[in-house]
Amino acid sequence: MTSAVSVALATTWLLGLLMLPLLGSLLRSGMPGVWEWLIANVVLIVALPLLLLRGHISDFISIVIANALVALAGVTLYAGFARFLHRPARWPLLLFCAAMTVPALAYWRYVVDSIPMRVVVSTGFTAAICIAIAILVARNRNMGRARYPYVATIGVTVMFATCQAARGIYFTTLSHVSDALTFDATVNVVLLCVGAAIMPVLLMCGMMMVHDALLFNARDAVNRDFLTGALSREGFASVARALLTAADRSRSSLACLIVDLDHFKSINDTFGHGGGDKVLREFVELVRSTLRAGDALGRMGGEEFVILMPDIALDHARSLAERLRNAAMRHAVVTDNGTCTYSLSGGLAIRLPGETMSQLTMRADRALYQAKVAGRNMLCVDDANPG
Numbered sequence: 169m170t171s172a173v174s175v176a177l178a179t180t181w182l183l184g185l186l187m188l189p190l191l192g193s194l195l196r197s198g199m200p201g202v203w204e205w206l207i208a209n210v211v212l213i214v215a216l217p218l219l220l221l222r223g224h225i226s227d228f229i230s231i232v233i234a235n236a237l238v239a240l241a242g243v244t245l246y247a248g249f250a251r252f253l254h255r256p257a258r259w260p261l262l263l264f265c266a267a268m269t270v271p272a273l274a275y276w277r278y279v280v281d282s283i284p285m286r287v288v289v290s291t292g293f294t295a296a297i298c299i300a301i302a303i304l305v306a307r308n309r310n311m312g313r314a315r316y317p318y319v320a321t322i323g324v325t326v327m328f329a330t331c332q333a334a335r336g337i338y339f340t341t342l343s344h345v346s347d348a349l350t351f352d353a354t355v356n357v358v359l360l361c362v363g364a365a366i367m368p369v370l371l372m373c374g375m376m377m378v379h380d381a382l383l384f385n386a387r388d389a390v391n392r393d394f395l396t397g398a399l400s401r402e403g404f405a406s407v408a409r410a411l412l413t414a415a416d417r418s419r420s421s422l423a424c425l426i427v428d429l430d431h432f433k434s435i436n437d438t439f440g441h442g443g444g445d446k447v448l449r450e451f452v453e454l455v456r457s458t459l460r461a462g463d464a465l466g467r468m469g470g471e472e473f474v475i476l477m478p479d480i481a482l483d484h485a486r487s488l489a490e491r492l493r494n495a496a497m498r499h500a501v502v503t504d505n506g507t508c509t510y511s512l513s514g515g516l517a518i519r520l521p522g523e524t525m526s527q528l529t530m531r532a533d534r535a536l537y538q539a540k541v542a543g544r545n546m547l548c549v550d551d552a553n554p555g
Contacts, residue, residue: 174220176364181216183368184209190375199378201252205371208244211237212367232273235290239266242297245370249301249321252377253308269293284339291336294366298329301370310381317380321373328366335359393467395445396452404466404474408525411464411478415519422519423477423485424532427492430511430544432471443503447510450501458492474529482518482549489514489547497545511545520552 191206215237222230243262250257269289276285302325309318338359391403399407415422429435429451436444448471455465455475464476477485493512501508515536519528531550539548 176360177216177220180364184213187371194378201248204244204248205374208241211241231277235273236270239269239293246297246301249304284342287339288336291332295329295332298325301325313384314380317376324369331359331362396448396467398452399466407464411476412525420479423480424528425475425489425514425516426532426536427473427512427514429471430513439503439505439508443505446503447501447508454495454499458495489516493547513539513544514547517550
């Protein structure tokens with residue numbers, strides 16, 4: 169084995185060792201895919217010394233088994249990305265593909281001894297794994313997350329696939345490989361160094377995606393009410409600012425609905441605070457199933473919730489609010505102390521031109537007060553609404 173190949177493999181092995189504690193530190197996060205990435209890294213660490221020992225141990229181990237382990241590391245890496253993106257890993261297919269490299273490598277060593285064809289087998293397999301990861305990430309990117317980790321992963325996998333394909337094509341132009349100068353050619357050395365960086369770089373891309381997900385989850389936890397999962401006051405204020413800006417930019421409408429569960433103190437007294445908490449949690453799920461995807465739901469405190477509905481006409485907003493009120497009346501919550509039924513009162517307001525969020529919610533709250541005074545279990549619309 170030439171010095172260029174040895175240096176590239178040894179460098180990858182050292183990077184793999186450095187990756188072990190980094191990946192290990194992410195195991196406690198509970199993020200799917202981290203275990204697979206760690207296993208892929210360990211398998212590669214085992215495989216690389218076998219490749220470096222060629223000429224000192226049998227070719228079957230240093231060529232066939234070692235490259236098969238590299239293929240196994242590749243499919244395990246793919247499985248990690250699949251699990252992180254909540255897609256099936258399809259282990260039987262992945263293991264079958266990795267196992268198919270064994271007869272191919274054995275044939276091009278023992279039946280027809282051809283180094284170029286063995287390189288074509290290994291680079292072709294690696295290129296296919298890289299393309300598969302790129303497609304997987306492109307199709308399943310979480311639209312609520314930062315783009316950079318996903319775009320970077322797609323970019324480097326396409327680059328690695330291209331370089332691996334180029335190295336395979338380069339070796340097909342060689343009628344035979346009989347001396348070290350073939351491997352030490354500048355083209356081969358460059359492509360080999362790029363190939364040696366595939367596993368460490370893709371593992372770093374995976375760790376970037378994990379850190380981005382953890383940061384997103386941390387921010388989401390701060391912005392969510394711990395009991396119901398609705399937006400907290402702070403989270404709702406942030407979303408409200410964004411919706412207000414979007415409404416100003418597009419000159420579209422924005423509806424505000426404030427609802428209050430009627431006689432909630434009686435619910436707590438009758439069914440206990442645990443029962444009341446369950447009513448609140450199931451009510452939030454009911455709201456989410458009733459409203460549109462772009463609507464925002466926040467808990468303002470106790471049993472009071474506020475809903476923002478962007479780009480909606482008054483009649484449509486009123487229809488959605490009435491649908492929610494009727495659904496609440498039919499909603500029976502099973503608690504430890506019996507089955508609870510409840511109703512809600514609501515106040516609806518459509519934003520006036522130039523109106524601030526505070527002014528809008530004040531008018532919706534005024535309409536809610538009217539609904540309570542009028543006997544509860546009803547929806548009132550603020551008189552100042554346009555149209």
